[in-house]
Amino acid sequence: MNTRVLTRGALATVGVLLILGTCGGAFTAATAWAAAAQEIAATAPPGSKTIWTGVFSDAQALRGEKPYVEKCAYCHRADLSGGEIGRPLKGVPFLIRWEGKLGNLYFKIGNTMPQDKPATLEPGEVTDILGFILKMNGVPSGTAELTPDPSLETIFVTRDAPAP
Numbered sequence: 001m002n003t004r005v006l007t008r009g010a011l012a013t014v015g016v017l018l019i020l021g022t023c024g025g026a027f028t029a030a031t032a033w034a035a036a037a038q039e040i041a042a043t044a045p046p047g048s049k050t051i052w053t054g055v056f057s058d059a060q061a062l063r064g065e066k067p068y069v070e071k072c073a074y075c076h077r078a079d080l081s082g083g084e085i086g087r088p089l090k091g092v093p094f095l096i097r098w099e100g101k102l103g104n105l106y107f108k109i110g111n112t113m114p115q116d117k118p119a120t121l122e123p124g125e126v127t128d129i130l131g132f133i134l135k136m137n138g139v140p141s142g143t144a145e146l147t148p149d150p151s152l153e154t155i156f157v158t159r160d161a162p163a164p
């Protein structure tokens with residue numbers, strides 16, 4: 001089986017290239033990423049970005065629906081309500097469980113799912129599926145897209161939209 005373990009290091013490489021390409025390497029992403037990986041924030045730090053700020057697009061959620069239906073729905077159900085085997089992937093208890101960095105959910109899916117064929121998803125497929133899961137949780141879409149890089153560590157899952 002062709003497995004592909006997603007590592008924070010691999011994401012950092014992508015991030016460094018992106019950052020070097022855009023702002024001349026002023027920020028050492030690899031160091032920040034390694035430090036971030038040690039810490040699992042339970043709540044979003046004040047002023048940080050959350051999933052409720054339009055972090056995925058409708059087009060991305062639509063792209064994610066196809067692999068979800070093919071590779072996840074037989075355990076988690078088409079409506080994400082969870083089956084006899086898979087747990088629910090929507091609802092407040094699900095969001096509360098994953099409160100913290102969206103990167104945690106990315107690695108959970110990328111490295112352990114589908115449970116009968118773990119680590120077989122492409123990084124971009126994981127972010128598309130994440131977009132679909134967020135959409136199915138009633139999270140509003142926007143114009144941005146989720147990308148498999150350290151930006152996932154700067155977006156926080158919270159159970160609802162922060163009060164304005």
Ligand code: HEC
Pocket residue numbers: 067068071072073074075076085086087088089094097105108109112113114115116121129
């Ligand atoms: C063969 C059945 C099966 C398939 C297929 C499957 N899962 Fe799972 N999934 C499980 C089981 C069982 C658990 C609970 C155990 C665990 O967390 O590893 C789970 C847990 C999860 C969790 C954590 C839920 C929570 O709140 O703890 C996520 C997220 C998830 N799956 C996403 C997916 C995605 C996305 C796919 C498709 C790419 C997928 N799963 C495919 C069986 C499956």
